[in-house]
Amino acid sequence: MEQSGKDKRIGVFVCHCGLNVAQSVDVEKVVQEISSYPGVVHAEHYQYMCSEPGQELIRKAIKDHNLNAVINANCSPSLHEKTFRGLVQAEGLNPYHQEVANIREHCSWPHANDRQTATRKAIAIIKATIDRLKLNMALTPAVINLNKKVLVIGGGVAGMQAALRIANGGYEVVLVESSPSIGGHAAQLSGTFPTLDRPACLVAPMMAEVAAHPRIRLYAYADIEEVSGYVGNFAVKIRAKATCVDETKCTNCGRCFEVCPVAVPSEFDRGLSDRKAIYRPFAQAVPFRPVIDVLSCAHFSDDGCSACEQVCSENAISYDQKDTVIEEELGAIVVATGYDLITRGIAPEYSDDPDIIDGMQLERLLSPTGPTGGVVKRPSDGKVPKEVVFIQCVGSRDQEHGKSYCSRVCCLYVAKQSLLYKRSIPEGQAYVFYMDIRSDVKGTEEFVQNVVEKGRTMYLRGRVSKVFRDGDKLKVWGVDTLTGKSIEIAADMVVLATAMVPRTDAKDLARVLNIIADQNGFFTEAHLKLRPVDTLTSGIYLAGTAQWPKDIPDTIASASGAASRILSLFSREELLHDPAIAYVDEELCVGCGQCVSICAYKAITLDEKQKLASVNEAICEGCGACAATCPSKAMKHKNWTPKQFFNIVDVFTKEYE
Amino acid sequence: MASKPKYNNTVCDPSFAAQVRERSGVEIERCYQCMTCTLGCDANFAMDVAPNQIVRLTQIGMKEAVLTSSSIWVCTSCEACVTRCPNEINIPHLMDCLHQIALEEETPVKEPAVPVFHRAFMAPVRQFGRQFEVLMTGLFILKARKFSLRDMLTNAKLGFGMFTRGKLKFGPHRIKGTKAMNDIFQKTLGGRGT
Known part of the structure; x- marks a missing residue:
């Protein structure tokens, strides 16, 4: 596979880059010296090689001198390697027979005031690049099959949005949701800031569209069990949990809910109401069907209750239903697993009391579909609370006890909740203890001001040291740091704006998918600014709050971004992968497996029987870690072989010895 | 607890x-x-x-x-x-x-002289429709109990200067529209103090 380099007819094109190169590098002298270098059949210089006239010079020289390899001495390869490789390819050359010699960033700029040194170094850089190029192999990109089907993990706002955008773009989507219904946390909300839309107006239509979409296959009450493969060719195992209800027979009459003797706290109402062991999570659930929660169902625990089976006239209950594992083959994955709220235990000073609730619980109390029908009543005795204290930043911006990051949505949902509370109970008074008000989303600064001015919510800048029961009331001890005054409030109810955290199983999923989760468990993007919805594993994209705390507009934007990345990926018939990657010299490989453990992309597999490693061309990113690690030098990087490195070193050591 | x-x-x-x-x-x-x-x-x-x-x-x-x-x-x-x-x-x-x-609400006032002056200032205005400095000064001294001889001498000196320039009269000057003015006071204060 190694090249001798004798067959290469090399042309060298030195660019002035205006004065960027030419002011410190004597380009005339460079061309003169390089012209006689072994292997070089043509050399010239021009003011702007990347311009159309410059490119025409290269085209003409390739034809006139029958060149089959090209060196472009100019700026960094990150700028114009693509330009010139495209050019030589169009002229019938292999693009990997072109290399850039960087004489701007590496030479003319750092030696701007020393023309002699710069010129000498430019010549050395070009010579070294020539000696490397001589051994370059002609490469062709690996062609990867592209399965144009997408897996979306999570059926909240982010997952639904990504699924709908991709499905409307014409591709099949498999949507997997772990709970019995899609809709996510957004379906639990009472309203949304700053417009106060009801989720019924936002989320319910999305849920219906997902359910009815011909190109979306929905697996609710299902988990991701295994993911293998790579971009274009993922294989996924989905475990659909047993619902113990035959969907084809069930008529959703609801008699089973009435007779079920087991009551457990409702997840949807966040423990403020009870649900049965056989249940539908909420009235608008999608899919609209009952499921049996086998962990709480009395049929499975003790004396084999069968109340629901007896009452079901359609014989739809089947206790012996088993989980099924579905295998799907897909080309891309969107991770939209969403968030949870941090547990209350991180703030013991806000003691355990039924009337101290978290923000999501108040959402349920404010919601018309909630346990109190939208009239706020406190959980302990059902009394209408006349004084409600909100405490912001519980668990967030607290690196000692909670999370160091800002949870981003609390300032605004607390403002919204205090306004909805005031609408529900006009004579009520809301107090908010805050640290800073962060209202940077369009229209929200005005929204918060409106809550303060018109809603008459009293904002107190400071923390609360203690909340404790005092008879019928909850005593709140806090401070207003703007006046330095200690504050005591006798409240009926206290609402904690607890921090948004990733789902507890996010790190496990990261392991299954081979993507990165940060120290908080949020999935990490490939580049915060330039690739905010990509992961470092190609073909896997992020959407919504699984990445960091986001409000609904940000979630929709990121989900749409992930969908658009996939639609552009699918716009090609097949995938081409850069062939400048690792390969195994099978005669040298002893199968020690060190390369397997060093590879960050899981691109190398080891045949234990034959003691042989092999590189998956679709996954390898050409980082070179394996080549550097391999003790027997069997693992090599195409066009970056040790011989090529030594050639480069030889030129420089000869030049500067 | x-x-x-x-x-x-x-x-x-x-x-x-x-x-x-x-x-x-x-x-x-x-x-x-x-x-x-x-x-x-x-x-x-x-x-x-x-x-x-x-x-x-x-x-x-x-x-x-x-x-x-x-x-x-x-x-x-x-x-x-x-x-x-x-x-x-x-x-x-x-x-x-x-x-x-x-x-x-009869809150203890930190600067008692200020409301006393305020009242002493407004009393002649309410009665005559114009300031009557001699009455105002007299009321202020009595109500504020500012009987310091030095203050009184300073005031007398200032008063004399004003008198010689025709800025101070020894009798009040009553305006014509006292009724209209009383209506204004009535409307704005609604029977509340000053």
Whole structure:
């Protein structure tokens, strides 16, 4: 596979880059010296090689001198390697027979005031690049099959949005949701800031569209069990949990809910109401069907209750239903697993009391579909609370006890909740203890001001040291740091704006998918600014709050971004992968497996029987870690072989010895 | 039941904030404590509570702290604060409103001479429709019990100077429209004090 380099007819094109190169590098002298270098059949210089006239010079020289390899001495390869490789390819050359010699960033700029040194170094850089190029192999990109089907993990706002955008773009989507219904946390909300839309107006239509979409296959009450493969060719195992209800027979009459003797706290109402062991999570659930929660169902625990089976006239209950594992083959994955709220235990000073609730619980109390029908009543005795204290930043911006990051949505949902509370109970008074008000989303600064001015919510800048029961009331001890005054409030109810955290199983999923989760468990993007919805594993994209705390507009934007990345990926018939990657010299490989453990992309597999490693061309990113690690030098990087490195070193050591 | 805290907790009174807002028409909730008012205040050096703090204390209903402050009496209503305020909060109006509430509720006044002067100033105006300096000075000295000989000499010297220039009369000057003026007082004060 190694090249001798004798067959290469090399042309060298030195660019002035205006004065960027030419002011410190004597380009005339460079061309003169390089012209006689072994292997070089043509050399010239021009003011702007990347311009159309410059490119025409290269085209003409390739034809006139029958060149089959090209060196472009100019700026960094990150700028114009693509330009010139495209050019030589169009002229019938292999693009990997072109290399850039960087004489701007590496030479003319750092030696701007020393023309002699710069010129000498430019010549050395070009010579070294020539000696490397001589051994370059002609490469062709690996062609990867592209399965144009997408897996979306999570059926909240982010997952639904990504699924709908991709499905409307014409591709099949498999949507997997772990709970019995899609809709996510957004379906639990009472309203949304700053417009106060009801989720019924936002989320319910999305849920219906997902359910009815011909190109979306929905697996609710299902988990991701295994993911293998790579971009274009993922294989996924989905475990659909047993619902113990035959969907084809069930008529959703609801008699089973009435007779079920087991009551457990409702997840949807966040423990403020009870649900049965056989249940539908909420009235608008999608899919609209009952499921049996086998962990709480009395049929499975003790004396084999069968109340629901007896009452079901359609014989739809089947206790012996088993989980099924579905295998799907897909080309891309969107991770939209969403968030949870941090547990209350991180703030013991806000003691355990039924009337101290978290923000999501108040959402349920404010919601018309909630346990109190939208009239706020406190959980302990059902009394209408006349004084409600909100405490912001519980668990967030607290690196000692909670999370160091800002949870981003609390300032605004607390403002919204205090306004909805005031609408529900006009004579009520809301107090908010805050640290800073962060209202940077369009229209929200005005929204918060409106809550303060018109809603008459009293904002107190400071923390609360203690909340404790005092008879019928909850005593709140806090401070207003703007006046330095200690504050005591006798409240009926206290609402904690607890921090948004990733789902507890996010790190496990990261392991299954081979993507990165940060120290908080949020999935990490490939580049915060330039690739905010990509992961470092190609073909896997992020959407919504699984990445960091986001409000609904940000979630929709990121989900749409992930969908658009996939639609552009699918716009090609097949995938081409850069062939400048690792390969195994099978005669040298002893199968020690060190390369397997060093590879960050899981691109190398080891045949234990034959003691042989092999590189998956679709996954390898050409980082070179394996080549550097391999003790027997069997693992090599195409066009970056040790011989090529030594050639480069030889030129420089000869030049500067 | 928890033990008592080491510091004195203070109870906020949202109804006081509401009362001030309605009576003065000043939208105190808008204040976000930029302190522009205090930075520009000429009288701040003589105040015990800075103007921005008066607004904040009113916002959170710290009635006693506001009404017993000297600041509400020291304010000269120069209006530098309201001219500069990004939220158009009229602090002089707010101060006026706080004076009235303090006097009505007979709160102990930190600067007693100020309301006495205020009353002494307004009494001749109400009666004659114009200031009558001799009466005003007499009332102020009696009510404020400012019987210092030195002060009186200073005042007499000033009064003599004004008299020789025709600025001070020994008899009151009554305007024609006293009835109309009384109607104005009636309408604005609605029977409340001064």
